[in-house]
Amino acid sequence: MKKQHLPQKFCPVCNRPFTWRKKWEKNWENVKYCSKKCSSNKKILV
Numbered sequence: 380m381k382k383q384h385l386p387q388k389f390c391p392v393c394n395r396p397f398t399w400r401k402k403w404e405k406n407w408e409n410v411k412y413c414s415k416k417c418s419s420n421k422k423i424l425v
Contacts, residue, residue, distance in 0.1 A: 392417040 385399040390413040397413035412418040 390414075390417050392420050 382398070386407070387396045387398050388410065389396050390411075392412060395413060399407060403410050412421065
């Protein structure tokens with residue numbers, strides 16, 4: 380699959396788009412954050 384055709388989501392913390400990665404293949408539906416940094420900063424948002 381070419382990079383152009385990979386699914387995308389938007390990170391709720393930084394509001395940037397992030398693209399599907401092989402390591403998220405089995406868990407893509409549950410992925411919410413683009414990085415560990417954003418995941419740890421989610422408390423700031425709330």
